[in-house]
Amino acid sequence: MLFFLIMGGLSACFILLIILLLAADLLFTSFGEFREALLKPEIQAAFRLTLLTCTIAAILSLWVATPLGYLLSRYRFPGRWLIDTLVDIPIVLPPLVLGLSLLILFHLPMGDWKLESWLRDDLHFPVTYRWPAVVLAQFSVACAFAVRTMRVTFDQINPRAEDVARTLGCTRAQAFLQIALPQAWRGMITAATIAWARALGEFGPILVFAGATRFRTEVLSTTVFLELSVGELDAAVAVSLLMVAMAVVVLLFLRWFGTGLTT
Amino acid sequence: MIELQHVTVRAGDYLVDDISFRVEHAQYAVLMGKTGIGKTTILESICGLRKISSGKLLIDEHDVTDALPGDRQVGYVPQDLALFPTLSVREHLEFAMRLRRQPRDKIAARVRELAEVLGIESLLPRGVQGLSGGESQRVALGRALSFGPSVLLLDEPLSALDADTRGATQDLLKRVNQQTGVSVLHVTHNLEEAEALADVRLELVREPPSHRLKLRHPGDIAVEH
Numbered sequence: 416m417l418f419f420l421i422m423g424g425l426s427a428c429f430i431l432l433i434i435l436l437l438a439a440d441l442l443f444t445s446f447g448e449f450r451e452a453l454l455k456p457e458i459q460a461a462f463r464l465t466l467l468t469c470t471i472a473a474i475l476s477l478w479v480a481t482p483l484g485y486l487l488s489r490y491r492f493p494g495r496w497l498i499d500t501l502v503d504i505p506i507v508l509p510p511l512v513l514g515l516s517l518l519i520l521f522h523l524p525m526g527d528w529k530l531e532s533w534l535r536d537d538l539h540f541p542v543t544y545r546w547p548a549v550v551l552a553q554f555s556v557a558c559a560f561a562v563r564t565m566r567v568t569f570d571q572i573n574p575r576a577e578d579v580a581r582t583l584g585c586t587r588a589q590a591f592l593q594i595a596l597p598q599a600w601r602g603m604i605t606a607a608t609i610a611w612a613r614a615l616g617e618f619g620p621i622l623v624f625a626g627a628t629r630f631r632t633e634v635l636s637t638t639v640f641l642e643l644s645v646g647e648l649d650a651a652v653a654v655s656l657l658m659v660a661m662a663v664v665v666l667l668f669l670r671w672f673g674t675g676l677t678t
Numbered sequence: 679m680i681e682l683q684h685v686t687v688r689a690g691d692y693l694v695d696d697i698s699f700r701v702e703h704a705q706y707a708v709l710m711g712k713t714g715i716g717k718t719t720i721l722e723s724i725c726g727l728r729k730i731s732s733g734k735l736l737i738d739e740h741d742v743t744d745a746l747p748g749d750r751q752v753g754y755v756p757q758d759l760a761l762f763p764t765l766s767v768r769e770h771l772e773f774a775m776r777l778r779r780q781p782r783d784k785i786a787a788r789v790r791e792l793a794e795v796l797g798i799e800s801l802l803p804r805g806v807q808g809l810s811g812g813e814s815q816r817v818a819l820g821r822a823l824s825f826g827p828s829v830l831l832l833d834e835p836l837s838a839l840d841a842d843t844r845g846a847t848q849d850l851l852k853r854v855n856q857q858t859g860v861s862v863l864h865v866t867h868n869l870e871e872a873e874a875l876a877d878v879r880l881e882l883v884r885e886p887p888s889h890r891l892k893l894r895h896p897g898d899i900a901v902e903h
Contacts, residue, residue: 573760575758576760576763578722578747578756578760579821580762580773581726582726583748583777583822583824583825584777584778586746586748594764598763
C-alpha cells in the first residue's frame with residue numbers, strides 16, 4: 416500500500432502540473448477573447464502558414480527518414496556510428512544555435528560564392544527570412560525525430576522476410592519497396608505525425624533564420640512571442656490554447672493508429 | 679544438384695571452414711549437427727545471403743559462387759518461415775512469378791497446382807497472420823517452390839510442429855521431392871526426421887584439436903572432404 420502511495424504520489428505531481436498549466440490557460444481567457452484573437456487577420460495568416468510549413472516539413476522529413484532509418488537499421492557500414500550520432504545533433508543542439516548555424520551556412524562566403532545569393536539570384540528562390548527558411552528550420556529538428564522513429568520501426572520488422580524475398584528474385588530495392596515498406600506504414604504515419612508536432616513547436620531556429628515578420632514568416636509559435644512582446648497577453652494565451660488543441664489532435668491521431676501509447 | 683567445393687564462410691567470430699559435399703538431382707540430403715554449429719550459415723551461403731570467403735559453389739553444374747540470391751534458382755524456407763505479413767497466401771505463391779513477369783494465366787495455373795499439392799486451396803484468400811504452424815509451413819514451402827527452383831533449402835522445417843503435423847509435413851516434403859525432382863538440403867538435429875527423409879545424410883562436427891568444422895558421413899553416405 417505504501418509502495419503505491421509513494422509511486423502514485425510522485426507520478427501525480429507531474430500529471431497535476433500538466434493539468435494545472437492547461438487549466439490556468441483556460442481560466443485566464445474567455446471564449447469571447449479567444450474568438451476575438453483568432454479572428455485577427457495576422458493570426459489567421461500565421462495559422463495558415465503554420466499548417467503549410469509543418470506539413471511540408473513533415474513530408475520532407477518522412478522522405479529522408481525512411482531511407483536513412485532503413486539503412487541505419489539494416490546495414491553495418493564504415494562510419495555508421497558517426498552518422499548515427501550526427502542524426503541526433505539537431506535534437507541536442509540549443510535551438511538558437513541551430514538557427515544561427517543555418518543563418519551562417521546560407522551566408523558564409525566561399526570565395527565569391529554564397530549559398531543564399533546563389534539560391535536568390537540564380538534559382539530565384541530566396542530562403543533566409545522567407546517561408547522556406549521556416550520550413551528548413553522546422554525540418555532540421557523534425558527530421559531527426561522522424562529518423563529515430565523510422566529506425567525503431569525497421570528494427571522491429573523481421574529482416575528475414577526481405578532476405579527470403581531476395582532469394583525469390585527481388586533486388587535489394589524491390590525487397591525494401593515490396594516487403595519492408597508495406598510493413599512500415601504505421602511507423603511512417605507515426606514519424607510524420609511526430610515530425611509535424613515537432614515542427615509546430617519549433618520557435619528558436621525560426622526566429623533567428625526566418626525572422627518573425629507579420630504576414631510573411633510568422634507562424635503560431637512566433638505569434639505567441641510577438642503578442643507577448645507588445646503586451647497582448649490575451650492574444651498570446653489564445654494562440655497558445657490553439658496550439659495546445661492542435662497538439663492534442665496530433666496525440667489522439669497517434670493513439671488512434673495504435674503506436675503503443677494506448678496500452 | 680548442389681555442390682560445395684572447399685567452401686569457407688566467416689560468420690562473425692566463427693568460421694565454417696573447407697566444406698565440400700554434393701547433393702545430386704532429386705536427392706534428399708539431410709544436414710545434421712549440434713545447435714549453433716553453422717548449419718544455417720551453410721544454407722545462407724548456398725542461397726546467397728552470406729558471402730563465401732573461399733571455395734566454389736555449383737548449382738546444376740553452374741558456378742554461382744558470386745551470383746545474386748535471386749539468380750541462383752534456390753528456394754529457401756528459413757526456420758522462422760519469414761512469411762510476408764502484408765500479403766495473402768495467394769500473393770505468397772504468386773510473388774516470385776510476378777517478379778519474373780510470367781503471364782497471368784501461367785501464374786494462376788501454377789498457384790492452383792501448388793495449392794493442390796500442398797493442400798492449401800482453402801487458405802488462398804487469407805492473410806498469413808492467423809495461420810497455424812503447419813499451414814504457415816506449407817505456405818512457406820509453396821512460396822519457395824513456386825518458381826520451380828532446382829534446389830530447395832529447408833532450415834529445421836519441422837521443429838515447431840506437433841507430432842501429427844510433423845508426420846504429415848514429412849510425407850509432404852518427400853512427395854514434393856519425388857514429384858518435382860528438386861534437390862533438397864534439409865537441416866535438422868532430429869535423428870528420426872533424418873532417418874525418415876534422407877537419401878543422403880551429412881553431419882557437421884567440430885574436429886579437435888583445431889576445432890575446425892568438418893563434414894562426417896555416417897553410414898553409407900557419399901561425402902567428400
